[in-house]
Amino acid sequence: MMAKADGIFSKLRGKVGGVVFYVVDGKTYVRQHIDEPKISEPTPLQQVYRNKFGMASHFLRPLKIPIEFGFQAFRKGMRTGMNVAMGYTVKNAFYGGGVDPLQLIPAQVKLSMGSLTGARNAQVSWVDDEQVSFSWENNIGEGSAGHFDQAMLVLYNAEDQRVEYVLEGDFRSAGQQEVKVLRGKEHEGKLHAYISFHHYSRRYKTREFSDSQYLGMV
Template identity: 35%
Template sequence: MGTYKKGILGSFSGKVGTVVGSSWNGIEYMRSLPKPSSKAPTDLQMLQRAKLGMATGFLQPISALINIGYKGLAVRQTAFNVATSQLLAEAITGVYPDLTIDYPKVLISKGNLTGPWGPAATSASSKVNVTWQDNSVSGTAKATDKAMLLVYNPDKSQYVFTTGGDDRSSLADSLDVPADFVGDTVHVWMAFISADKKAVSTSLYISEVVIA
């Protein structure tokens, strides 16, 4: 792959002959078309494809959350790609083809803001209620930091999240979930984001919760 400056014909996007033109972060580049392969994929290739499909399938529906949670690490790559790499490296377990996501190892955000202390989750009246301890004067924390919450229902492959919940100083927040979640087991994560949205904490997996 090579980069190029606009010539007399300007930049181009898409396939022209045997090359493909595109751009990323303002950098124009072109690459040759890949040659089709008649070889069957190796076991390792099949494993990597399965893991990638699982990672992107889990993260894509919450890309708005991921783009905020990993924004600070998006250097010469997208926030989504950083999160995907983390999930691939840390949170997919099992032996192909029986792969699973280890939810406690999933991070929905990663940063230097002081995280929550002692978060806990319960459920009542089709809500997930999250509480935490007051650490508003610890490290980089501020009382005005906002809660970021994620609830995932694996049985229904559905998510509920917020990127601007209650203040750190409130010590509690809640998320409404669909009525048909009642009786299902969900997974709950939490992080904080600064009021100016410039800093995030590394998320914490709280627990499984049965929706009541």
């Protein structure tokens, strides 16, 4: 809050008690002095958490579309799927931070979460210079696995943050699907591969997911 100073106060300059006097165009003004909060150095534990958060954000940001799809059951109010995925990654997908250098482990990252039965014996390989094949066994009837479960397939080059994905892919019974990779030769050996299944309930108008599975690099 600022006010003009008159009378004897017009001669004052600088801080007096809890107010500050200063001159603008020959006129004296007064405003309340507010101490800036002191920012203390983070503790080692706080710094590790900040580093984890920064690394997780950098890794997950390009995966926003598949993550929001795969974590849609967790969205509520201001909470997004990315919020949930970030929390899980920070808590579960890191190694080191003390004596050992802090490392994010892509195999521990989840792009979807849920109770639906996942893929059995899933594998990934290049078909040609532009296509990667995902394959899995038909495990319909195992746990909650059903015929109309659809695959979500993701390929992610974390080095240049390039993502290829299929959100509503082939049915579980198909056992295989190919994903096109633009300029595939540039990404060969650099793509992290993830697979999960999901099922839409017309009755409840909700989509149930399996936990995503990491298939390695291709």
